[in-house]
Amino acid sequence: MASEIAQQPRIAEAWRHFVDTGEVDSSALRPEIAASWRRSSEAMVDPKDALGRLLPGQRGIDDLRDDHCELIEVARPFMSSLHRLVVGSGFIVILADERGRVMEIIGDEDALDRAGLVNLVPGSSWSEHHVGTNGIGTVLASMAPIQVSGYEHYCERFHTWTCSAAPILDERGQAIAALQMSGPSARTHAHTLGMVVAAAEAICAQMRINAKMRELTVLNDNLNKMFLITSDGILLLDDRGIIRRANPVAEGILGAPVSGADADSGAHALGLYAVPVYELVSKPHYFTKMLGMGKAFDDVEMALKTPSGPVHCLVAAKPVYDDHGNVNGGVVSLNPSKRITKLISRYSGSYATFRFDDILGRDEKLRRAVELASIAAQSDSSVLICGESGTGKEMIAQAIHNHGKRAHGPFVPVNCGAIPRELVGSELFGYEEGAFTGAARGGRPGKFELAAGGTLFLDEIGDMPLEQQVALHRVLQDRRVIRIGGSTVTEVDVRVISATNKDLLRAVAKGSFRQDLYYRLNVIQIQLPPLRERPDDIPLLFDFFMAKTGRRLGSEVRSVDQRVVECLMNYDWPGNVRELQNVVERMVSIATDGRIGLQHVPEELSCPSREDTQPAAFANIEDERCRMRRMLERREQEQLLTLMQKHGGNISRVARELGISRNTVYRRIRKASTRENNGQFLDCGPGDSMR
Numbered sequence: 001m002a003s004e005i006a007q008q009p010r011i012a013e014a015w016r017h018f019v020d021t022g023e024v025d026s027s028a029l030r031p032e033i034a035a036s037w038r039r040s041s042e043a044m045v046d047p048k049d050a051l052g053r054l055l056p057g058q059r060g061i062d063d064l065r066d067d068h069c070e071l072i073e074v075a076r077p078f079m080s081s082l083h084r085l086v087v088g089s090g091f092i093v094i095l096a097d098e099r100g101r102v103m104e105i106i107g108d109e110d111a112l113d114r115a116g117l118v119n120l121v122p123g124s125s126w127s128e129h130h131v132g133t134n135g136i137g138t139v140l141a142s143m144a145p146i147q148v149s150g151y152e153h154y155c156e157r158f159h160t161w162t163c164s165a166a167p168i169l170d171e172r173g174q175a176i177a178a179l180q181m182s183g184p185s186a187r188t189h190a191h192t193l194g195m196v197v198a199a200a201e202a203i204c205a206q207m208r209i210n211a212k213m214r215e216l217t218v219l220n221d222n223l224n225k226m227f228l229i230t231s232d233g234i235l236l237l238d239d240r241g242i243i244r245r246a247n248p249v250a251e252g253i254l255g256a257p258v259s260g261a262d263a264d265s266g267a268h269a270l271g272l273y274a275v276p277v278y279e280l281v282s283k284p285h286y287f288t289k290m291l292g293m294g295k296a297f298d299d300v301e302m303a304l305k306t307p308s309g310p311v312h313c314l315v316a317a318k319p320v321y322d323d324h325g326n327v328n329g330g331v332v333s334l335n336p337s338k339r340i341t342k343l344i345s346r347y348s349g350s351y352a353t354f355r356f357d358d359i360l361g362r363d364e365k366l367r368r369a370v371e372l373a374s375i376a377a378q379s380d381s382s383v384l385i386c387g388e389s390g391t392g393k394e395m396i397a398q399a400i401h402n403h404g405k406r407a408h409g410p411f412v413p414v415n416c417g418a419i420p421r422e423l424v425g426s427e428l429f430g431y432e433e434g435a436f437t438g439a440a441r442g443g444r445p446g447k448f449e450l451a452a453g454g455t456l457f458l459d460e461i462g463d464m465p466l467e468q469q470v471a472l473h474r475v476l477q478d479r480r481v482i483r484i485g486g487s488t489v490t491e492v493d494v495r496v497i498s499a500t501n502k503d504l505l506r507a508v509a510k511g512s513f514r515q516d517l518y519y520r521l522n523v524i525q526i527q528l529p530p531l532r533e534r535p536d537d538i539p540l541l542f543d544f545f546m547a548k549t550g551r552r553l554g555s556e557v558r559s560v561d562q563r564v565v566e567c568l569m570n571y572d573w574p575g576n577v578r579e580l581q582n583v584v585e586r587m588v589s590i591a592t593d594g595r596i597g598l599q600h601v602p603e604e605l606s607c608p609s610r611e612d613t614q615p616a617a618f619a620n621i622e623d624e625r626c627r628m629r630r631m632l633e634r635r636e637q638e639q640l641l642t643l644m645q646k647h648g649g650n651i652s653r654v655a656r657e658l659g660i661s662r663n664t665v666y667r668r669i670r671k672a673s674t675r676e677n678n679g680q681f682l683d684c685g686p687g688d689s690m691r
């Protein structure tokens with residue numbers, strides 16, 4: 001600084017005065033220099049003698065450099081540029097660490113030699129408390145850039161030097177280093193400090209960029225890992241809808257990318273699939289809106305064109321914006337509907353629980369049926385299970401599913417008799433949005449699609465309306481479905497098991513069931529015997545259901561009157577095993593003392609043994625029986641009412657669910673209404689009404 005050069009004689013005077021007396025002449029010195037002299041004096045630095053304090057040995061220098069290698073690497077090009085500006089002028093550029101230890105020096109040889117005379121060499125310390133006021137040490141003590149020239153240096157040996165130094169700060173404002181330019185004091189110039197400050201700031205900025213880069217690299221690595229391992233298919237699109245990246249799941253859905261296409265080789269590269277996403281999906285307008293107007297979308301079902309045919313997916317996409325807020329691409333997630341329906345069926349109860357071991361009974365016909373079923377499980381052929389209601393048809397169907405190669409897929413039951421005839425088609429084949437009034441937005445998959453990879457169980461196939469039989473036959477023949485109102489073809493990947501309690505051959509003869517469909521469904525036929533044809537299995541089933549109900553209700557049955565079992569064996573069980581199960585449950589739940597006797601047997605079983613074999617000694621058992629029957633009747637009445645409401649008064653359905661005949665239902669209804677009319681619950685015999 002020109003003025004400081006002019007000031008040098010005054011400063012020299014002040015220095016000598018200070019050395020002689022220890023007094024700092026503040027009027028001759030800049031305040032920051034005066035403050036630094038005081039600190040140096042307190043640190044007992046000898047102004048006549050001190051030199052740069054050397055670190056012991058090369059090891060120390062190497063360690064110092066190792067500890068700061070990133071900083072040195074970043075600073076070196078800036079130091080070289082600084083030096084190039086002053087080459088030949090006797091200036092050197094120095095980088096010191098946060099404690100003032102010199103790590104790197106760049107300069108002309110003669111200038112370096114001159115610096116060596118004062119130990120201004122790598123490994124020397126220039127902190128204030130070692131060498132007093134100087135560029136590096138004072139910058140680190142005051143945290144502000146400074147130029148120290150000539151006599152401003154605390155030590156005499158540096159009076160021929162001028163030093164301009166600036167701190168290098170980290171993002172928290174802490175000094176991590178100091179940068180300095182030093183040269184002959186006669187060449188002191190104010191611009192030098194400006195250059196050093198600029199270079200120090202550039203180094204700070206570069207260090208910050210490096211730190212950010214490291215952070216982003218870690219983040220990018222993590223995102224990449226997520227991209228690779230997430231169970232969704234992910235596509236990255238550019239602004240034209242071209243697929244730039246696809247994760248392995250997306251590749252699995254779309255098929256392998258077009259060979260030779262390279263997502264990263266610049267603007268001219270083809271997208272991974274060589275065509276924009278619009279050409280791969282069945283609803284391209286969602287993508288047009290997303291990329292054109294930034295409109296994100298969620299869970300839209302669409303079919304994706306793949307080399308192996310269309311794949312239905314739930315698709316979601318979000319736009320990606322550039323710095324100016326323009327959409328310049330999008331992120332797309334693909335979820336194959338197959339996987340979703342698998343989840344849905346798992347959580348909505350469309351899965352099979354029964355296995356062959358659960359099917360009880362020693363009857364030879366039954367065993368043969370089970371054996372045939374277990375053979376059928378090994379194949380993918382259609383199976384038709386025939387048998388009366390409650391004989392275990394669905395149980396067998398589930399067991400076949402669970403023992404076959406589709407066990408991990410969904411088991412989707414459809415009760416063809418319970419669906420209104422005009423809805424059978426949409427239920428089975430699905431429909432597209434707008435297919436008919438009342439069609440849900442976005443359409444719906446049908447049971448064939450929901451059962452993909454698994455088994456479709458068509459229960460009560462005999463009740464299927466004739467016109468739908470045609471459509472069903474076509475789907476089974478072509479192994480392809482098209483949703484109602486749609487055009488996309490989906491491969492059918494289901495095994496079909498159907499069941500009927502009707503004589504289908506007779507229906508075929510009568511013309512109410514199509515022959516071609518019958519033959520397609522009836523590849524393997526399994527016939528389940530009614531329970532009345534295998535009465536010897538009744539005790540076994542009775543014990544099983546009793547124990548099961550007892551466990552469920554937490555009530556142990558301790559004894560059973562043998563006549564109860566006889567009575568059950570004599571009944572003809574129109575509702576088969578389901579009815580038996582219901583009866584046992586009812587008996588267990590009303591047998592409060594853990595004993596099951598004849599009094600617990602429902603009336604419709606009309607056990608002859610009850611009247612015939614009742615010993616006289618059990619006269620007062622009549623009261624007990626009456627009480628029990630009242631309780632039973634009341635329960636039945638409640639159950640009946642609930643089911644009548646549930647089925648909207650449809651007697652056949654109520655009968656089916658209860659596993660009893662329609663006549664029995666009518667009888668119970670009549671009885672219940674009589675009771676209500678009389679204000680009586682139960683008529684237990686002459687003069688024995690409830691009070």
Ligand SMILES: Nc1ncnc2c1ncn2[C@@H]1O[C@H](COP(=O)(O)OP(=O)(O)O)[C@@H](O)[C@H]1O
Binds near residue numbers: 360388392394577581
């Ligand atoms: N052989 C059997 N062993 C054990 N339980 C059976 C047997 N057959 C039927 N069941 C019981 O009866 C209930 C009704 O059977 P299900 O398979 O639904 O009959 P279907 O479909 O023929 O009407 C089943 O839930 C099961 O608890």
Ligand SMILES: [Mg+2]
Binds near residue numbers: 390393394459
């Ligand atoms: Mg059934």
